Amino acid sequence: MRQQKTRSGGAPTVRIDDASTEDIPALLALDALCFPPGDPAHEPAAPSEIENGVAAGHVRVVRAGTEIVGFLQYELPSAHHLYLSGLGVHPDQRRTGVGAALLDDFVARARTVAAQPHLSISTVTSPENLAMLGLLLSRGFVVRTIVPDYFGPGRDRYYCQHKSRVEYVDADERYLIPVAASAQIATLLAGEENVITGLVNLPAGPALELSRFEKDDFAALQSDESAAGVAFSSGILASIAFVLGLSFTSPAYPDGVRVLLMCAALATTASLIIYANTSGELARLRTNSFGRYTKWGNVLSEFGGVFPFLIALPVTFAKITSSVGVALAAAALFGAALLVYDRSTFAISARFRQTVSTTVLSLFVAAAPVLGVLAVRHSAAPFSWAWTGAVLLALAAQSFTYLFRRRDESTSRVGLRPWQSRR
Incomplete structure (x- = not known):
């Protein structure tokens, strides 16, 4: 250069x-x-x-x-x-x-x-x-x-x-080698695990910071992530199936909530299949589509499985409890937890660019448990079905946005040097 x-x-x-x-x-x-x-x-x-x-x-x-x-x-x-x-x-x-x-x-x-x-x-x-x-x-x-x-x-x-x-992950070791020690620097750079990451001034003169990185086995990491996705979706699907089974045995169970749980079961099953197919992508196909597979699995399992399942629980509780206040309190707690999670760095949504529309959708989803309690306790059946449709549309809109209107998942670099990564 x-x-x-x-x-x-x-x-x-x-x-x-x-x-x-x-x-x-x-x-x-x-x-x-x-x-x-x-x-x-x-x-x-x-x-x-x-x-x-x-x-x-x-x-x-x-x-x-x-x-x-x-x-x-x-x-x-x-x-x-x-x-x-x-x-x-x-x-x-x-x-x-x-x-x-x-x-x-x-x-x-x-x-x-x-x-x-x-x-x-x-x-x-x-x-x-x-x-x-x-x-x-x-x-x-x-x-x-x-x-x-x-x-x-x-x-x-x-x-x-x-x-x-x-x-790169955080360096396992760092060395400060004087710039004049060119032979030692060349020896350290001869190993693939060492790179120069900084230039500092010492009292004796300028020195280079060499960092040693343990190479990760990306294939193994991806395989582990795929296995974790399968286990996660399997657990969520089992929970949804359990509650859905109970709903079929209760004639008083709200039909709108049944439909919400059925859609959650469908989306979670789809995510489970995608996670399972990711193993085939890693082992045989190798089309470098791991990011796309996991993006679909993550979005479907969260917005199609976890969120509707958690929204349905307090609404189900509201139908069987005699205390409206307790039902609303439980719904408010679930809604607040959904909002805090969705706005945190742990959520899938944190890996994508946020806009006003995605924020509005997040706020509506957070309010969905309270609105659902009011719909099943104080409204006629048409209002309950309207609530179910609105929740499904909001979750579908979030899924569509992150799947088709955003690039692959990424993470914020705030507070990290450009070549660092969390373990």
Whole structure:
């Protein structure tokens, strides 16, 4: 990667957009300024590299008024790989956040550029270019290995990859190795379990933080998750079947609640089948659809099974108890518990983007137990059926939104460094 020495500082007011053919002379001049010939730590652009990058739409620039003060160039060598080939900032604008802004813009746009769910983003930098190395490490990159003679004899490069939070677990061990101890650093990077994750300043000079990660067996983890899904859905289905069986023996049981439980049994059975089929996906088919399988299983088991089952319980209790107050209190407790759970980080909904419509649906579902008690105790049959229909529609709308209007499940990165993951 062509890089100038820069560090991320404050966040200046900048304008980032695509370079045009009119910008080529300014880009060539900035490249020559940032990457002087003969410097082994900074590799200038190859002939016509910038011109071809601009023509392909692969060059982003930072403008301060009419002047270009920074640029970033990338390549798309394959559909699954994005390579960051150049990053330069004018000397007068260094340590002002221009380089960080370009990297953040690049990573944010990377998924739309390649349109691949499992995109690899990589670059290289010189072990001597500590400022650029620190910038990369601060924006979610890790150093995987050192490549000797990458640009020719004596021009070694660190190979860096951008890692999302889910790809690494918290480091088992961390080492601080002085930058000057290049042989020891190379030895540690030779093992696949070690990566460079940080650059720090010690009284004796700069040092690299190397972290050792135990590699997870993702196939085993996915198999365990599939087995947990089967066990969970089986337990929920058994509970629903038990209550549903009791409902068929009681002539006073509300028909609307019976229908709600029957739909819950259907959705939970579907989730159980999907979880079971996930095992076949892992063992035989291997179509990389594990995320899609578990997404369907999770959504159907929660919004199609757990929620209607819990809504039905206090409504059932209201039909057999003589105290309306106690029934309403139980319903309010269930509704509050549903709302607290649905708004927590433990819920399936927390893994998807939330909007006003999903919030309104969550509030209605939370109010459903109380509305159901009022419907079966103080209303005629049509109101009870209206309540059943509204609950089923709300749960179906939530399921549809998360299955078809949202991407695969993800988790919040708040409070975590980019390369970390919960165990």
